[in-house]
Amino acid sequence: MPTHHEDELDYTPTPHNVTRARTRTxxxxxxxxxxxxxxxxxxxxxxxxxxxxxxxxxxxxxxxVRLAVVDTTLRLEVSDPRAERVPHPREASPAEQFGRGLALVGALCDDWGHGPRDGVGKTVWAEWKLPG
Incomplete structure (x- = not known):
């Protein structure tokens, strides 16, 4: 499949880089x-x-963090070095502050999942189908 656009950037794992990655993508x-x-x-x-x-x-x-348009799909990938810590969606109780992020991801994209990263670690991805 042809890649029409692609961008990837490595970040130090610090909170301020969440904003940088979010703004960039x-x-x-x-x-x-x-x-x-x-x-x-x-x-x-x-x-x-x-x-x-x-x-x-x-x-x-x-x-x-990698963003690419491949064929008719926009794909976001976030890779980290800990392959043993795979994402697991869960239901958070109303009193819990955390635990809703993956449900939100699932609601906002067409598909998402995770797999091994080339080398060491894992990649969590999200995809949106594009018209055409």
């Missing part, structure tokens, strides 16, 4: 001709990057 989605998807891409980037920092980071290792 939203801007790219809009610049690549999909401005209606930019808010959803931004929010999903925020959720997956936060999860990578909280649950998948290791001292001295970077996380990678």
């Amino acid at each position: 939203a801007h790219l989605a809009a610049a690549w001709g999909h401005p209606a998807l930019a808010p959803d891409v931004a929010l999903v980037t925020s959720e997956l990057t936060t999860n990578a920092i909280l649950h998948g980071s290791l001292r001295g290792r970077l996380i990678r």
Whole structure:
């Protein structure tokens, strides 16, 4: 399948980089001709990057955020070094502050999942189908 657009950037696993990744992917989605998807891409980037920092980071290792348009799909990937810590959606009680991120991801994209990362770690991905 032809890749029409692609961008990837490594980040140190620190909270301020969640905002940087979110802003970058939203801007790219809009610049690549999909401005209606930019808010959803931004929010999903925020959720997956936060999860990578909280649950998948290791001292001295970077996380990678990749956005690409391949054929008729916009695909976001967030990779981290901890393959053993795979995402598991759960139902949070109304009193819980956390635990809703993956449900939100599932609601905002057409499909999502995870798999091994080339080398070490895992990649969590989200996809949106594009017209055409």
